[in-house]
Amino acid sequence: MNFKLLGRLFLGLALLSCACDVGEGERETLLVAGIYTTSLENPWAQTLHQTLRRSQEDLGMAYAWSENVSSTRFPEIVRDYVSRGYRVIVGDCFRAEVAAREVAREFPGILFCLGSELSPVPPNFSVVGAGLQEPAYLCGLMAARMSSSGKVGVVAAEACPSINRIVNAFRAGAARGRPDVEVLIEYSGRGDGAFSEGAGETVGRLRSRGADAVLAERPGAVAACAQSPAIPVFGCYADLSDLSPLNVISGAVWDPSPVLQASVEMARSGRLRPLVFSYLGTMALEGAFLAPYHGHEADLPAGLAGEIAALRDEILTGRFRVAVDESPPPLR
Secondary structure, three states, rough: OOOOHHOOOOOHHHHOOOOOOOOOOHOEEEEEEEOOOOOOHHHHHHHHHHHHHHHHHOOOEEEEEOOOOOOOHHHHHHHHHHHHOOOOOEEHHHHHHHHHHHHOOOOOOOEEEOOOOOOEOOOEEEEEOOOOOHHHHHHHHHHHHHHHOEEEEEEOOOHHHHHHHHHHHHHHHHHHHHHOEEEEEEEEEOOOOOOOOOOHHHHHHHHHHHOOOOOEHHHHHHHOOOOOOOOOEEEEEEEOOHHHHOEEEEEEEEEEEEHHHHHHHHHHHHHOOOHHHHHOOOOOOEEEEEOOOOOHHOOOOOHHHHHHHHHHHHOOOOOOOOOOOOOOOOOO
16 A cells, blocks of 8 residues: 555645635745744754745745744734735744734734744634654664663753654654663753754763763754764754764654645635644655665664664554653653
8 A cells, every 4th residue: 555645645635625726827926924033044944944945836936034033023024024915924933922923813814824832823823843753753763772871862952842742752762662771861052053052062961971872953963973973863854964974874854845735725725724734744744754874774783774664654554653742851
């Protein structure tokens, strides 16, 4: 059975209720604005931004963006885009949760689809997150099996629901791979940049505590691990193998394309709904995937690549479900 095809069929059915009647050749260009409260060096924002830029022609849209938008400026930026004909507002409101929802009420015919730690709001405010729990679980299993010390580390920017989801899934996968594993967690600080402040020092602390495999929630930690080629590293949000080809074994990769497709079709239909778009971030719907090994299969313990492949198939077919846990993980 072609489960990838089934996943696409499911996505197609989900979008059908939002589809407009305008033919492909007749559709007008949809104006989409990206508003980010962080720098575009932030890995979450960067992944969404790059996908939007690549998708313009395929989705029949034109994309413009603003970064580092403060909470006080958020409404002003939204009003400016709307006045110029933009019908979809994407990006994030992590630092402007209240302001974003207030200005959305002024424009009930405009679709807002923003990264958020809070809930959607009728009629037009949807939220999106990087649902990376499935590939993060697989990374945790690999890290535990590759560890010699029985200690694996996590470098994350901060403890918040969207990051907790990734960290807890990694912890669960590590426990499956090695029941006696110890998962050490260090936070490098919220710095917006991909190379957030403190990443090097954080990796150093994990190394001094005995961690010999690392999940890097921020790319800065990957770069820091490059100083120790023997450390297996697993990235987040994007395929980070280019940052350290000797270290990066794989990673949990987010593909926002299904979310963008659903958002564009909803905006074109004019039938806006407040949705939690994280449900499109699954591996079955191609919203998330495990990064390629880039030749590191030989570094995996015997049989592990086959075990990961089998477990991945179970996730894709729904026979195994990775729990979503956004509670703060215990610090060790």
